[in-house]
Amino acid sequence: xxxxxxxxxxxxxxxxxxxMVAQRNPLYSAISLIGVFIALASIYVTLAAPFIAAVQxxxxxxxxxxLVIFVIMLLNVEQEERRPRRxxxxxxxxxxxxAILIAETAFILYSVHAAxxxxxxxxSDVGLTHSIGVNLFTAYLLPFEITSVLLxxxxxxxxxxxxxxxxxxxTARVVPGAQVLAMDIxxxxxxxxxxxxxxxxxxxxxxxxxxxxQSDPEKRE
Amino acid sequence: xxxxxxxxxxxxxxxxxxxxxxxxxxLVAATVLAERRVLAFMQGRVGPNRVGYGGxxxxxxxxxxxxMKEDLVPDQSTRFVFLLAPMIAVVTAIMAIIVxxxxxxxxxxxxxxxxxxxxxxFDVALLYVLGVTSVGVYGIALAGWSSNNKYSLLxxxxxxxxxxxxxxxLGLSLIGVVLLSGTLDIYSIVEQQSGWYGxxxxxxxxxxxxxxxxxxxxxxxxxxxxxxxxAETELVAGFHTEYSSIKFLLFFNAEYINMITVSMxxxxxxxxxxxxxxxxxxxxxGTLLFGIVCVLGxxxxxxxxxxxxxxxxxxxxxxxxxxxMDFGWKFLMPxxxxxxxxxATVVFVMGSQ
Numbered sequence: 001x002x003x004x005x006x007x008x009x010x011x012x013x014x015x016x017x018x019x020m021v022a023q024r025n026p027l028y029s030a031i032s033l034i035g036v037f038i039a040l041a042s043i044y045v046t047l048a049a050p051f052i053a054a055v056q057x058x059x060x061x062x063x064x065x066x067l068v069i070f071v072i073m074l075l076n077v078e079q080e081e082r083r084p085r086r087x088x089x090x091x092x093x094x095x096x097x098x099a100i101l102i103a104e105t106a107f108i109l110y111s112v113h114a115a116x117x118x119x120x121x122x123x124s125d126v127g128l129t130h131s132i133g134v135n136l137f138t139a140y141l142l143p144f145e146i147t148s149v150l151l152x153x154x155x156x157x158x159x160x161x162x163x164x165x166x167x168x169x170x171t172a173r174v175v176p177g178a179q180v181l182a183m184d185i186x187x188x189x190x191x192x193x194x195x196x197x198x199x200x201x202x203x204x205x206x207x208x209x210x211x212x213x214q215s216d217p218e219k220r221e
Numbered sequence: 222x223x224x225x226x227x228x229x230x231x232x233x234x235x236x237x238x239x240x241x242x243x244x245x246x247x248l249v250a251a252t253v254l255a256e257r258r259v260l261a262f263m264q265g266r267v268g269p270n271r272v273g274y275g276g277x278x279x280x281x282x283x284x285x286x287x288x289m290k291e292d293l294v295p296d297q298s299t300r301f302v303f304l305l306a307p308m309i310a311v312v313t314a315i316m317a318i319i320v321x322x323x324x325x326x327x328x329x330x331x332x333x334x335x336x337x338x339x340x341x342x343f344d345v346a347l348l349y350v351l352g353v354t355s356v357g358v359y360g361i362a363l364a365g366w367s368s369n370n371k372y373s374l375l376x377x378x379x380x381x382x383x384x385x386x387x388x389x390x391l392g393l394s395l396i397g398v399v400l401l402s403g404t405l406d407i408y409s410i411v412e413q414q415s416g417w418y419g420x421x422x423x424x425x426x427x428x429x430x431x432x433x434x435x436x437x438x439x440x441x442x443x444x445x446x447x448x449x450x451x452a453e454t455e456l457v458a459g460f461h462t463e464y465s466s467i468k469f470l471l472f473f474n475a476e477y478i479n480m481i482t483v484s485m486x487x488x489x490x491x492x493x494x495x496x497x498x499x500x501x502x503x504x505x506x507g508t509l510l511f512g513i514v515c516v517l518g519x520x521x522x523x524x525x526x527x528x529x530x531x532x533x534x535x536x537x538x539x540x541x542x543x544x545x546m547d548f549g550w551k552f553l554m555p556x557x558x559x560x561x562x563x564x565a566t567v568v569f570v571m572g573s574q
Contacts (some may be wrong), residue, residue, distance in 0.1 A: 027302070027366065034359070034438045041352075054348035062355025063385070066362070070381045073374065128344045129405050 015038035048125030223329035249278035302367035307471035310360025327512035368463035376459030393557035396435035411494030422493035484526035
């Protein structure tokens with residue numbers, strides 16, 4: 001019974017993975033990737049790891065892929081065009097890598113078989129929430145904490161990148177003396193504070209708006 | 222008959238799923254009718270009262286009428302995704318019901334069969350519910366995208382943003398209860414609340430968490446005052462503008478099933494699930510009568526939440542989208558985290574129950 005389920009879900013995972021790579025439409029690729037995640041979660045359940053399965057669905061299928069689909073919908077990404085293949089020389093390398101991967105898998109299978117190790121049965125409690133929690137907060141506390149600091153850094157980094165005041169694009173030209181900047185762009189106070197300030201040159205305007213711009217090509221680095 | 226035989230066990234589970242499915246579907250029909258009648262009462266109208274006694278057959282008449290409509294697929298739509306979206310919505314909505322215990326473990330008289338009134342009981346039941354709910358976003362988001370209609374797309378985008386934002390607050394608000402009970406198994410969480418003659422409900426310990434959950438749950442189900450994905454004054458009908466006939470019906474059902482499952486989660490986690498105060502004393506633990514009383518109590522609590530939903534719809538105006546986002550991220554999230562810190566401190570000092 002569990003063998004049958006494994007074949008079903010493994011087939012689903014592999015099929016979805018192939019579909020993900022082969023699809024030209026990015027949204028179809030994203031949907032196929034969700035299929036892969038859900039099939040993998042089902043395999044985790046049959047391997048007596050329900051916690052990993054639930055987390056897989058919540059984090060990957062439920063959170064990350066929603067964001068991916070959100071971005072695809074927001075940008076309205078068109079179907080990818082067929083371009084001339086510039087990276088054709090990588091095909092032999094890919095075949096070689098695949099061969100190494102298959103050989104590794106075969107070696108692992110062989111060595112497990114040869115060692116005669118017994119897999120934990122479906123009644124094992126290794127994959128249950130309690131044992132995972134105990135291990136995370138005792139034996140693996142340091143890696144766990146480091147990971148959380150890493151995630152925090154990623155969040156702070158994303159915030160600081162998004163917060164940069166790039167109001168003018170690098171190709172924008174401002175007519176000197178003509179532009180009037182709203183005060184709240186320069187000094188962020190209230191939305192109602194719209195005191196106009198006058199600038200003489202593009203550089204001055206760019207400087208006030210916090211944009212890294214230099215009109216004189218010789219002064220550019 | 223040996224109930225531990227795997228084939229008999231599988232058969233019993235299929236029977237249980239069928240019963241639960243039919244119950245939920247009837248509850249959906251009842252909620253649709255109740256919503257129309259109660260709203261009409263609140264707005265000084267009469268509401269549907271012609272089909273059957275007091276209008277009880279109105280949902281079934283509507284069902285037949287909607288089924289008979291032409292099943293349209295827009296010409297420029299992405300056909301496969303367009304057909305897939307309502308299925309995802311309704312399947313993920315109904316998958317959650319298997320973990321909710323409708324009643325306690327009972328023993329049938331004469332036959333001496335003992336079984337719990339729950340379909341599936343496993344270690345990560347609460348995470349399963351959250352996972353299934355989070356996959357449900359795709360139904361709405363993909364429907365909005367595949368319709369190739371600007372109103373649908375806006376509705377889909379809004380709902381995706383809204384559900385991601387409020388899922389966080391929803392999940393964080395549940396952690397207080399998990400910290401107290403020390404398990405993710407919903408059946409065990411309900412059993413732990415049967416102290417004090419069946420009135421040791423988690424809401425006594427976690428009132429803040431309960432309020433946060435209730436708000437986030439209303440936003441998760443896209444109901445008033447958080448119904449921006451289908452704001453009819455702005456977006457026609459939002460993500461299901463292009464859907465007709467049975468596909469519209471699936472979305473409609475999914476919304477009401479979501480309401481019911483969210484109410485079930487609120488009941489099981491905060492209001493003691495099937496626990497009815499003093500029922501154990503009056504009828505004795507594990508008897509059939511006790512089971513019936515508990516199931517009725519469980520459904521009474523669900524109906525209370527459904528009434529609350531309708532009541533809110535009759536009372537509150539809709540949020541603006543930036544208000545919605547500010548409220549979710551800048552109010553609900555910090556308060557939920559504060560609640561977690563408080564609960565964790567108390568549990569650490571007092572020791573878990």
